[in-house]
Amino acid sequence: MKKIIEKEFALNYLNKYGSQMTVGNGYLGVRGALEEEYPEQVRGMYVAGIYNRPSGSLSSELVNLPDVTRFQVMLDGENFSMQAGKVHAYERYLDMNTGELIRKITWESSAGKKYQLNFHRFVSKAAKHVIAAKVEIMPLSGAAKVKVKTGIDAQQTNFGTQQLAELSLRIFDEKLMVGEYETIESKQHITIATKVNKKGIFTAKNRQLMTEVEQEIAENQLFTLEKISMVKTSLDQVDAELPNTTYAELKRASETLWADFWEHAGVRVESTNDFDQFALDFACYHLEIMTPKDDFRCSVGAKGLTGEGYKGHVFWDTEIFIMPFFLYNKPEIAKQLLKYRYLHLKEAKEKATKNGYNGALFPWESAFSGEEETPEFAAINIRTGTRQKVASAISEHHLVADIAYAVCEYETATKDAQFMKECGSELLLETAEFWLSRATNRNGRLEILDVIGPDEYTEHIDNNTYTNYMAHYNVKKALEWNKDNADFVARAEAFLEKIYLPVANESGLIPQDDTFLEKDWINLDKYKAAQGTQGILLDYSRQEVNELQILKQADLVMLFYLFPRMFAPDAVKQNLDYYENRTIHDSSLSKAIHAIVENRTGNRAQAYQFFQEACLIDLGNEPHSSDDGLHAASLGAIWLAVVFGFAGIDTSGELLEIAPNIPDSWQSVAFEFSWKGEKILVEIAQNRLHLSKSTKSVLELVIHGEKHQLTDTLTIKLDQKDVSL
Structure with a gap:
């Protein structure tokens, strides 16, 4: 029901x-x-x-x-x-x-x-x-x-x-x-x-x-x-x-x-907790009614079509949190969302030029015109009577690489050569050109200075790890698709050789940015108990928060989510624990991403708790949490948590990988998944994975690290354990 x-x-x-x-x-x-x-x-x-x-x-x-x-x-x-x-x-x-x-x-x-x-x-x-x-x-x-x-x-x-x-x-x-x-x-x-x-x-x-x-x-x-x-x-x-x-x-x-x-697009869960199925239905329903189907002049705003919050503007949320639902259900709709960005490549290049860069700098907030819509100042602080300048439009540049990442995800999943010829390769090239001009030669390497990563409580920092790695990926993929451009190839190869990619220190911690690990730490229990309210800003100014080890949302953990094979499992586990302890989860984008990464490290119980808390963002008891509209990206993230978390789907390579690890309270989960022109029915029980499709063509995939071939059906026995490393 x-x-x-x-x-x-x-x-x-x-x-x-x-x-x-x-x-x-x-x-x-x-x-x-x-x-x-x-x-x-x-x-x-x-x-x-x-x-x-x-x-x-x-x-x-x-x-x-x-x-x-x-x-x-x-x-x-x-x-x-x-x-x-x-x-x-x-x-x-x-x-x-x-x-x-x-x-x-x-x-x-x-x-x-x-x-x-x-x-x-x-x-x-x-x-x-x-x-x-x-x-x-x-x-x-x-x-x-x-x-x-x-x-x-x-x-x-x-x-x-x-x-x-x-x-x-x-x-x-x-x-x-x-x-x-x-x-x-x-x-x-x-x-x-x-x-x-x-x-x-x-x-x-x-x-x-x-x-x-x-x-x-x-x-x-x-x-x-x-x-x-x-x-x-x-x-x-x-x-x-x-x-x-x-x-x-x-x-x-x-x-x-x-x-x-x-x-075809629903997710079916057998659980001892009926709320899990309800929350998934709620997410899928609203993702469907908020997304334009046949007009690439329009995209999905932060509140969908449910209210006027954020003035209906489009953020990075669309490509990273919302688009995957359609990419792996109805790829043609995902293509429409990417064509919205391509349609406004001209405005993105104009913004880059205006800010002293090359290539395409997409607006942090976008609407119909494709121009920057981010307000210059935030609302008046009723305690100080002043307005604080909004830094997102001038510093939160990871959006550029997020769009490039989405282009690559679409290409990998669909092998749509026509789209890449008409739109995709140019999007990759122009976003890469931005990063080539955005990096600064310092300390004998290329660094990306004065940025904001996904964590919006930490502003104006240098070498945000998420941003640097995403920029590297952006340029690397652009190079793959533009090898006939000799001038770009030379500059891109030099960038890839010299760009600074932060690695773990002697304690095993990967720094979120150049200074994060040097900042003071405070106990966040009080603020975690009231997550989503930004209550910490009642006790500390934004500048004070910026000088503490406090995250609004997943930052380095976002990188772990997007690139599940980039870092060793032990390193992911150690850094996940460290940064979660410093994350308030005041953003609706955070909990589901932590659920996915927790599940990949084997901590199934914690992952399930985060998943359920993510479902409560719009479905909880707080009476005014959704007055000006639902949190569109968090609804997409609920679906992501099930498919890329509990079901263990991994699309980061050329072969589809599946490593299920469903919650103890779930008897099964089932959904359809589009991959390279095939529609695969994925059915997972506690001790069994069953895959089926309507064609007889051979599809090679990896299940729990072992290669298999799927023709029409494939059944694999599973041995799930809560590792809790």
């Missing part, structure tokens, strides 16, 4: 459920706001790629479009609200099997009359522009007069900022309403059309185009109002029309595609 369930109405959790219960399809996302109004409830409807830069702002924002989900219900003259009257029964859930959001309430008015109200909503997976909604009302205490008011509400804002100009409002045949809008700065045109299946009285006032339907209903008679809406924009490559159909017909078509998704 794939359901996100709200067992009782609680205002404190309103916006968290609004994010969790988002319905969508990758083109369009609609937050799971309740149909009636409540204080501080945030409605949201977003289309991938529709951004606007508000007046006075340096950053564009994913636009919150006019709302079509609101229904004002009057029952015998009394406004329906769960803050009034009495709620006798309440149930709300998002059925992830079908993408349908359902709410059922038995409500008693202040006059003592009872009613049954049911609300249904989904965004079509078959017709990507369409939102379908249905309201059902049944009087339970005699006949009733029902009034329902709904339509198009353009009063929505982005945290109070209005992004749209209203161009025109039209009504047709007493059922159809059409609103035309335009983003104020970016001049994107949006059309929203909506119709109901009953005639009503129209009003247009204060940016709202509404219809009010009124009907007398006998006791136990069902009143049903269906509302079909459509959104289209000037970015659309194919025109869309409002379908002339019913809620049920739209639902059937959408359900068929959802069934196909779950059959």
Whole structure:
């Protein structure tokens, strides 16, 4: 049963459920706001790629479009609200099997009359522009007069900022309403059309185009109002029309595609803890509805299409944490995400030139234009009254190599020579050119100075190990793909020979950067207990944190994750223990990565604990953890933790390697995995690995260090042990 369930109405959790219960399809996302109004409830409807830069702002924002989900219900003259009257029964859930959001309430008015109200909503997976909604009302205490008011509400804002100009409002045949809008700065045109299946009285006032339907209903008679809406924009490559159909017909078509998704992209876990399967379903569902499928002008923002956090901007999260889910399920979607970067190679080269470098320097935060969107200053510190400069755009350059890494992962998994010819090799070349110009000749070697690694609590440091190794990998792979460029070959070979790659000191510790191991250490138990809140910044300034051995998230451990064979197992274990003790995990990107590396070292119990804690980032009890949207990358990381952690998948070589080590509480895990044109069904039990595929071609792979050949099926006995070195 794939359901996100709200067992009782609680205002404190309103916006968290609004994010969790988002319905969508990758083109369009609609937050799971309740149909009636409540204080501080945030409605949201977003289309991938529709951004606007508000007046006075340096950053564009994913636009919150006019709302079509609101229904004002009057029952015998009394406004329906769960803050009034009495709620006798309440149930709300998002059925992830079908993408349908359902709410059922038995409500008693202040006059003592009872009613049954049911609300249904989904965004079509078959017709990507369409939102379908249905309201059902049944009087339970005699006949009733029902009034329902709904339509198009353009009063929505982005945290109070209005992004749209209203161009025109039209009504047709007493059922159809059409609103035309335009983003104020970016001049994107949006059309929203909506119709109901009953005639009503129209009003247009204060940016709202509404219809009010009124009907007398006998006791136990069902009143049903269906509302079909459509959104289209000037970015659309194919025109869309409002379908002339019913809620049920739209639902059937959408359900068929959802069934196909779950059959091929779902992960099936048999566990003594049902939460594991639920968390995986939650992650897979949201990864699917947040990712554009057929337009490489758009990518995945840090909150997907579930909210306005980070203004809808695209980070390194997409390539490292989100793209793998699609690369190994639907590689064509992964290619779209990489083509988004290639599309903006020109802007990346312009940014590099502006900053005094060669090649391509991609923006730390990106949107539709491909230009840098990172704000120059952070929010005002209410204790000091000052704003701190945001250093990410000028120093957090590992993003460049992260994109190159994703290109290489795509090529290895797909052998897509056409993509490499058209996009991939040039991306590798231009990102490598950046590193050739970014490195400084010092101490008889090439060093990369004044950077920020993945750990954002440690700023403006030299020779971040993650960054240096990633730069080396970037240039090495570019060299492999550009051997006919003699000038580049000579410079790349010189770079690879001289670049400084930090190694373990006499104590066996690999330094995170030049000075990290020289800094003081403090006990972090207090802050680890409140991880995700950045509580340490209430006790220490950012500068003070920067001078301590404190990590916000996995840094060197990220390198261990991406390159599982680069360092000796004993070295990984020692450094994992050392750095985890200094990591607060204040970033949602951290816990799942630690889970993977812990599992690879044999510490299955600790890995499972980290995995479960990673699942709680959006599914935990904290009521406001996801108010402005879900943590998209952490959802991708949940999938990574299962596939690259517990299942032991390793794609870092030409041969696929599998070394399963599933938790004790799991009886089995199964999923499909795309590799070099083959779709492999991977089924793992505690003592058995079974692989199967539909073709008879021979696929060579490595299982627990031994080579095997897979034709159609292969079964291997396993001996799993919790090493806990």
